[in-house]
Amino acid sequence: PPINKVKDGFTEAEVEQVIRLGRRSVPDDANAPMPPLRMNNWGEIMSEDEVHDLVKYLWTLAPKGEEW
Numbered sequence: 001p002p003i004n005k006v007k008d009g010f011t012e013a014e015v016e017q018v019i020r021l022g023r024r025s026v027p028d029d030a031n032a033p034m035p036p037l038r039m040n041n042w043g044e045i046m047s048e049d050e051v052h053d054l055v056k057y058l059w060t061l062a063p064k065g066e067e068w
Contacts, residue, residue, distance in 0.1 A: 004061040
């Protein structure tokens with residue numbers, strides 16, 4: 001999702017896991033080719049505190065006037 005709507009589809013724990021382990025896009029159709037999109041693994045580069053702080057920051061990016 002757009003970075004300012006990450007809370008719409010994920011929990012904080014799920015976002016932390018994606019940051020640490022990375023993620024590949026999965027096509028809706030199992031017979032379709034794999035999309036070339038993926039999130040790199042940052043678990044060995046960022047500290048636990050940095051990952052936690054990043055997730056907290058992402059949660060502040062909600063568009064003004066929108067409630068979750």
